[in-house]
Amino acid sequence: MNDQIATTDTTATEWWRTAVIYQVYPRSFADSDGDGIGDLPGITSRLPYLARLGVDAVWLSPFYPSPQADAGYDVSDYRGVDPLFGTLEDCDRLLRDAHALGLRVIVDLVPNHTSDEHAWFRAAVASPPGSPERARYIFRDGQGPDGTLPPNNWKSVFGGRAWSRWPGESQWYLHLFDRRQPDLDWQHPEVRTEFEDVLRFWLDRGVDGFRVDVAHGLIKAPGLPDWERQASMVGDGTDDGVNMGPMWDQDGVHAIYRDWRRVLDAYPGDRMMVAEAWVRPQAHLARYVRPDEMHQAFNFDYLLARWDARMLRRVIDGSLAAAASVGAPTTWVMSNHDTVRHTARLGLSKPGVRPKGIDSKAEQPDEALGLRRARALAFLTLALPGSAYLYQGEELGLPEHTTLDAAYRQDPAFHRTNGAEVGRDGCRVPIPWIADAPSFGFGPGPATWLPQPDGFAHYAVDQQEDAPGSTLELYRAVLRLRREYGLGNGQLRWLDSGPDMLVLDNGPVRVVVNFGFGAAVLPAGRLLIGSVSSEQPEPEIIQGNSAMWLAVPGR
Known part of the structure; x- marks a missing residue:
């Protein structure tokens, strides 16, 4: 039986409702000066x-x-550019060049916490308990007769306890x-005023x-009650406890974002915010x-879904319904800088499971199978109504670096867990541009802040440019068709299919995804x-682990 699902407001014209947004991880995109770290001039040079x-x-x-304790x-300082990446003038030039090319620019905002080198925190630890300087952060007396025990039992997302004492x-x-x-204390009015001023600083430029980091974590439950479980930002697709607890998704965060919305609405040009909010269920995300x-809010249920037709359909239906209930678009995302690349996840024996990093001691993905499935998943993702996010290198089919030596790892999660959690470095390796150049063309010399595996040469941009059937050219073609047929602002209708198939229509385009290994009959x-x-070669057959876009008959 066919289902008709209204998926988006087809009368809305705001650009962010249907946009495809590309995530650049600055230190790993393009290095202009040869120090091994990507920078803003490097990004600007690659905007075309x-x-x-x-x-x-x-x-x-x-x-x-930033002191780069957690990669920025x-x-x-929320109003500057780290010398690693350039200058404010470099940022202004990037904005001008991007806008001239028709590209909009979203910047990351990190409001849950500052660096311990921020001027506010330095003033806090230089001031006595109870001082105004300390009130901007969450300082508490310890437990026990001499205060040597932490104020509660909360654990850090990165491992170990969530409390420390300054020397x-x-x-x-x-x-x-x-x-x-x-962590900042978002009950403090000065914190709220400061970040509204930070928003205006960048909007004026x-x-x-803005992509808002840890958007669900700013307000903590009154009294900071104990929580027995491990605090977690990211689930594995099965843990219903992810982001439950007194440190996440408290009702008070919404007043903050209503204030921020008023700031953005005072500027022309449909300025936008997208929440990094790992919350469940979808009804909570819709808030x-x-x-x-x-x-917008990132749809992490979609990122966490396995290579399974029924699961993906449930996630898509639930996501669209929740977003529609508040008149918002849904976002679709397959990978980002915090997760193992989906090319690797889809090549595991349990395809789509989300390990917290992969090293040489873990199961090694089937690289060819993972890429094949990743290309098929892109066909589904980019056909869905709403907005889509791409993580740098996925348009190349770039694999995770799964054999990175521990000596090179920099993720604090790896070090705070003594290696029990492999961490996120494997998805953050500098991307390849030129196969036979030093650092694969990432920079003018051989230096890279994380080593690139030899296999990256095969995925370099120059090897895929204008090469028929390459992943890069496939993405270019699919993005062109998405825009041509208006799929981001369309309506989705499911068609009957087998247990390992998804078939849907979005306007004039019919999307067919075969999740099984065997070939299947293709619909009209x-x-x-x-x-x-x-x-x-066989016009009525779709191969296993693949996808197709068809023109709907009569449309």
């Missing part, structure tokens, strides 16, 4: 590549001044992440929006994108493009 790819906007992970997510200090401060990332709050429709090849 992104424009040709066919994306609508670029999201930049943090480039602010420990910010010491020589009696009080403890909260850090849900690394000890060098003290011309940014088009972040009510009409007076954020514009003229072939537009296929994930395995642009050619179709």
